[in-house]
Amino acid sequence: MTASPTPPSPSRPPAAPMPLSRKLLVALPVLVFAGLVAVFVSQLKPKDPNAVPSALLGKPAPEFSLPGYDAEHPGLATADLRQGTVTVVNIFASWCAPCVAELPQLQRLAEDHGVVVHAIAWKDKPDDMAAVFARAGNPFRRIGMDNEGRTVIDWGIAGVPETFIVDGRGTIIHRHIGDIRPEQVARIAEIVRTGKP
Amino acid sequence: MAELGHLSLWLALAISLLQVVLPSLGLARRDGRLVALAVPAAQTQVLLALAAFGALTWCFVTSDFSVRIVASNSHTLKPMLYKVTGVWGNHEGSLLLWVAMLALAGGAVATFGRRLDAGFRARVLAVQGLIAVGFYAFLLITSNPFARLLPVPEQGSGLNPILQDPGLAFHPPMLYLGYVGLSVAFSFAVAALLENRVGPAWAREVRPWVLAAWAALTGGLALGSWWAYYELGWGGWWFWDPVENAALMPWLAATALFHSAVVLEKRDALRNWTVLLAVVAFSLSMLGTFIVRSGVLTSVHAFAVDPERGLFILILLAFYIGGALTLYAWRAGQVQAGATFAAVSREGALVANNLLLSAALGTVFMGTLYPLALEALTGEQISVGAPYFNATFTPLMVPLIALMAVGPFLTWRRAHNRLASALALPAAAAIGATLTAYAFADTRGALALVGFALAAWLAVAVMVELSGHLRHGRGGAGSTWARLRRIPRAAWGMSLAHLGVAVTVFGVTASGAWQQETLANLRLGESALAGPYRYTLASVMPVAGDNFTALEGRFAVTRDGRAIAVMTSQARAYTSPPMETTEAGIKPLWGGDLYAVLGKPDGRGGWQVRLHWKPFIPWIWYGSVLMALGGIVALTDRRGRASAAVPAAEPVDPVNALAAE
DSSP states (O other), X not given: OOSSOOOOOTTSOOOOOOOHHHHHHHHHHHXXXXXXXXXXXXXOSOOOTTOOOOTTTTSBOOOOEEOOSSSSSOOEEGGGGGSSSOEEEEEEOTTOHHHHHTHHHHHHXXXXXXXXXXXXXXXXXXXXXXXXXXXXXXXXXXXXXXXXXXXXXXXXXXXXXXXXXXXXXXXXXXXXXXXXOGGGHHHHHHHHHHOOO | OHHHHHHHHHHHHHHHHHHHHHHHHHHHHTOHHHHHTHHHHHHHHXXXXXXXXHHHXXXXXXXXTTBHHHHHHOOTTSOHHHHHHGGGSSHHHHHHHHHHHHHHHHHHHHHHGGGSOXXXXXXXXXXXXXXXXXXXXXXXXXXXXXXXXXXXXXXXXXXXXXXXXXXXXXHHHHHHHHXXXXXXXXXXXXXXXXXXXXXXXXXXXXXXXXXXXXXXXXXXXXXXXXXXXXXSOSSOSOOOOHHHHHHHHHHHHHHHHHHHHHHHHHHOOOHHHHHHHHHHHHHHHHHHHHHHHHOSSOOTTOOOOOHHHHHHHHHHHHHHHHHHHHHHHHHGGGSOOOOOOOXXXXXXXXXXXXXXXXXXXXXXXXXXXXXXXXXXXXXXXXXXXXXXXXXXXXXXHHHHHHHHHHGGGSOSSSOOSOHHHHHHHHHHHHHHHHHHHHHTSOOOOHHHHHHHHHHHHHHHHHHHHHHHHHHHSOOXXXXXXXXXXXXOHHHHHHHHHHHHHHHHHHHHHHHHHHOEEEEEEEETTOEEEETTEEEEEEEEEEEEOSSEEEEEEEEEEEETTEEEEEEEEEEEEETTTTEEEEEOEEEEXXXXXEEEEEEEEXXXXXXXXXXXXXETTHHHXXXXXXXXXXXXXXXXXXXXXXXXXXXXXXXXXXXXXXXXX
């Protein structure tokens, strides 16, 4: 392919045959790319851009154990989600505006519908949380403090707030992305009541 | 007019075909006349592509609703600025912009690359033409921007209001300039692989093109993030959205590329690696276009979701990227390994820079594409969000920035200078900054403290490095000014860009660590505190714009009783198409931004408002501007121009080029 014929030049020894490992190394980019193309081809189907279902649907909730917020709101662990009743786990942060905006809806779930609502507080400070709760109420039974932000990664969240519904055996049956609007409370309560998504 | 544009586009396709075939034939047959045709072909292509783009712009400006995309994206009531920007506010038009930029890049090589070896330039232009052929075909076959509409509607349906914003108006052209600018590096790499011409001379020739594309990409990213900050009304500035990642990846690759090109130029090392980066950088740009256009990734930005088009682009990508990488696999073994070197040296530091940047690129790549691969293989669906990226990307940036301060002090081959004395001042500054933040600003987050330390470390190191030029410069009796002027532009560019990084790091850290946010329900006349600032809701009034109506909240801001500013935030309702958006009220002060958002009425006479005090957040974008400026300054370096001017001194024969090591 070279434009000019290539006579062996004196200072350049004839190329030694390439060792296999080097061949593989230089071919690696094209192999990775081939895999990528295969993936893309399989993904090129029409789909609803708003649907981001969770990998965890129908799967057991991830293993975790988090310290509590205060004496009335002890920590949260996987075992707490396997007590036989359907529970709601809300990923919360006091610095997140929609999380605060949905507190009244969670309050309604807890008080009007008798739903057990737990929270995982993502990288939050108790003082900030107390300020928010004082203003907007605290609907949570247990609050796990995810200070490192590791547990929420295990839950696979894309942002806060997100809300999961977990059945009595600790299996995730529903994921709600974004804040729960007032008109959505009934639907969430329905899922909790029937235990079916 | 539309037909004229359509015709220009077909002609541009024909010319780009010629631009591929004739020079390649000429090179094979050693026919100088055919080879020389590459240049006028590339220049003609520019005229035709610009004519097509101009024709479409004309259709938008005159609101010619017989053209389908004008009808579906424009409206007579739209302000003129957004009629023009509406040209690229849609799938077809933005791709037309993309190919027009591609033609411009080719034309620039043809026109300004006069000092390149004629055969090599023809080869580069042929590759450039080959890329253009595919994208013209894509445009004409699947996404004709000039398609007519019958019957002609009376009125257009308007542009997505979220796109009606000056920030977004100029963000795509800037970003595309960067994306497409990298095509030159790609063509250089492919041509060099074909001709076995990878070496220091090649690195020197390709570097200005990479720098130019990188500067544009930096500007594009900054504009995009600035837009997200004030238009989306969430108060954040980076969301790790797949589309943002798609633009960040080529930037990381391009950053790694021009650093490794320096090593190749000065020390003739990292040959294969540099060529691979040049291929990868533009490949990621094309991938970015594909991701946005095809809808394979779910994203807020996906405004053209169409699997048919996706498949077409995918075939193009498979051909271009797959072809280039296969060529690399085949030829890289024949590229002789360059020199080896000591770990503690300028080149050692640059290698570390490349490793860290590639690792960062890898984490973004994984985070963006892993969910896709997982779904394809197992049917499982997951989404990866900010927590993943914060946990993986940040730890890589810390050593990278730390090293960035050290690198410029190291000499080539083996460092033997007094590194410790050079770094004493930056180290003291870093410790000072950390202690100050801890003691006086009550900062407790470990990462925030590290951020302040890094920003001070890097900024002071840049200053020390510049002052070193002054002391050691052979200024003789010359004034400081004369010595300053004698610092090479490339060094100025590096210092500016590195300083920009320090400024951005400071902005990111300070705005994250010190921001204050308050959510409140305010009645008229009531007030709330955000940080030291007291916001009073003075009025809520209906206002009307050209094509929207809005409720405008007026906030009077005071600090310790002194009036600081009056800010307005609007909740807008657009009519065509119907949509609601928020315009955050932002008042930049020296120390940071006041940021207020008017929310919904609570039904009892109050309004939900979100009030922020975001210290130093504009520094994020000031830093980006410095970085882009650094790239531009380095571009004007005399050395780059001078060395490109002596092709005779460079072995023209590719074999000798290799032998000349």
